[in-house]
Amino acid sequence: MNTIYLDNNATTKTDEEVVKAMMPYLLDNYGNPSSIYKLGRENRKVVEESREKIAEILNCKPDEIYFTSGGSESDNTAIRGIAYSYKNKGNHIITSKIEHPAVLETCKQLEKEGFEVSYISVGENGIINLEELKNAIKPTSTLITIMFANNEIGTIQPIEEIGKIAKEHNIIFHTDSVQAIGSVEIDVEKLNIDSLSLSAHKFYGPKGIGVLYVKKGIKFNKFINGGHQEKNKRAGTENVAGIVGLSKAMELAYRDLEEHNKKIKELRDYYVSQVKEKIPYIKINGDMEKRLPGNSNISFRFIEGESLLLNLDLKGICASSGSACTSGSLDPSHVLLAIGLPHEIAHGSLRISIGKYNTKEEIDYVVESLVEIVGRLREMSPLWEKFIEEENK
Numbered sequence: 001m002n003t004i005y006l007d008n009n010a011t012t013k014t015d016e017e018v019v020k021a022m023m024p025y026l027l028d029n030y031g032n033p034s035s036i037y038k039l040g041r042e043n044r045k046v047v048e049e050s051r052e053k054i055a056e057i058l059n060c061k062p063d064e065i066y067f068t069s070g071g072s073e074s075d076n077t078a079i080r081g082i083a084y085s086y087k088n089k090g091n092h093i094i095t096s097k098i099e100h101p102a103v104l105e106t107c108k109q110l111e112k113e114g115f116e117v118s119y120i121s122v123g124e125n126g127i128i129n130l131e132e133l134k135n136a137i138k139p140t141s142t143l144i145t146i147m148f149a150n151n152e153i154g155t156i157q158p159i160e161e162i163g164k165i166a167k168e169h170n171i172i173f174h175t176d177s178v179q180a181i182g183s184v185e186i187d188v189e190k191l192n193i194d195s196l197s198l199s200a201h202k203f204y205g206p207k208g209i210g211v212l213y214v215k216k217g218i219k220f221n222k223f224i225n226g227g228h229q230e231k232n233k234r235a236g237t238e239n240v241a242g243i244v245g246l247s248k249a250m251e252l253a254y255r256d257l258e259e260h261n262k263k264i265k266e267l268r269d270y271y272v273s274q275v276k277e278k279i280p281y282i283k284i285n286g287d288m289e290k291r292l293p294g295n296s297n298i299s300f301r302f303i304e305g306e307s308l309l310l311n312l313d314l315k316g317i318c319a320s321s322g323s324a325c326t327s328g329s330l331d332p333s334h335v336l337l338a339i340g341l342p343h344e345i346a347h348g349s350l351r352i353s354i355g356k357y358n359t360k361e362e363i364d365y366v367v368e369s370l371v372e373i374v375g376r377l378r379e380m381s382p383l384w385e386k387f388i389e390e391e392n393k
């Protein structure tokens with residue numbers, strides 16, 4: 001049985017072109033970029049060329065790019081590093097209720113360390129309210145950290161406006177752009193972004209390599225002590241092959257952006273319309289316009305997301321659910337609760353995230369499988385039975 005991979009918001013298949021670009025730096029060109037002989041110098045050169053390529057795509061300067069191990073490290077470094085660097089000015093941070101755990105848990109930790117954090121809510125559509133953001137600002141606010149696009153419901157925040165508000169109040173604006181990079185054009189200058197996180201494995205690059213962009217002039221404490229790599233901000237021998245892979249993946253993503261987005265969005269819209277047509281009692285979560293092209297999040301009433309996933313897995317389909325049972329907790333997703341879903345509906349949700357390798361045939365197979373699985377699981381549900389009896393009265 002073939003695997004049908006529809007969990008591209010969790011990670012993506014590494015592009016073969018990316019792997020090809022990385023191979024020489026694993027096999028032949030394995031020098032340490034800090035060494036002075038030729039084998040080292042060649043590695044230094046490719047690291048700096050990669051940095052330039054990434055800076056050009058983001059419209060920033062190469063020395064504003066710091067390589068990290070991924071999105072989580074970039075978020076931690078930016079938020080902690082900036083919060084502590086500006087502690088003399090104030091101890092207040094503003095974020096949203098739907099952030100990735102890399103941001104939320106960092107903020108919670110900072111609260112324990114004496115910082116004050118405001119968590120902005122989102123509407124039913126999964127978008128923050130700018131008035132609420134403005135009202136949360138205090139004289140002690142030093143940092144706003146709000147994600148570009150959400151990893152569960154795909155909603156895209158009004159980043160340019162948030163950046164503008166931050167600028168007007170002389171507050172630093174960091175955005176977790178891990179989901180947005182590779183799907184959305186990002187010009188940090190135009191969007192007023194001071195600091196940004198990205199991770200290669202979310203756009204067909206390798207795992208374990210990411211970038212933190214921090215605008216020149218903004219201070220942030222370093223996170224890893226040791227050697228002088230990354231302008232003395234992030235010690236450790238550079239992940240040269242990873243860096244090459246990241247910049248290659250980014251180059252490919254933006255070279256083919258329109259073409260891929262068009263194809264992916266068409267497949268996503270087709271999937272959603274098919275589910276709507278063939279399965280009753282569902283709820284589509286998150287704004288359908290201000291949204292990543294490949295993301296869909298649908299709640300199936302009277303169904304447990306976990307059972308749905310297990311049954312899909314038996315058919316070779318990889319997807320994700322809105323409850324966090326797999327991670328050892330029975331709590332429904334904080335994102336789905338934040339958009340106002342009751343627990344039982346949040347529990348029955350399914351995230352299908354489409355990528356550049358998916359086909360219409362795969363979507364047809366998934367819809368067909370869902371019709372069968374949802375039907376079967378509902379037949380077994382006492383709640384469904386009761387609901388149908390009530391309906392037929």
Ligand SMILES: *Cc1c(COP(=O)(O)O)cnc(C)c1O
Pocket residue numbers: 009010069070071072073075100102147149150151176177178179199200202208210
């Ligand atoms: C995946 C993800 C992260 C974490 O990135 P890693 O590279 O896996 O550490 C952070 N934020 C968002 C929005 C993500 O989707």
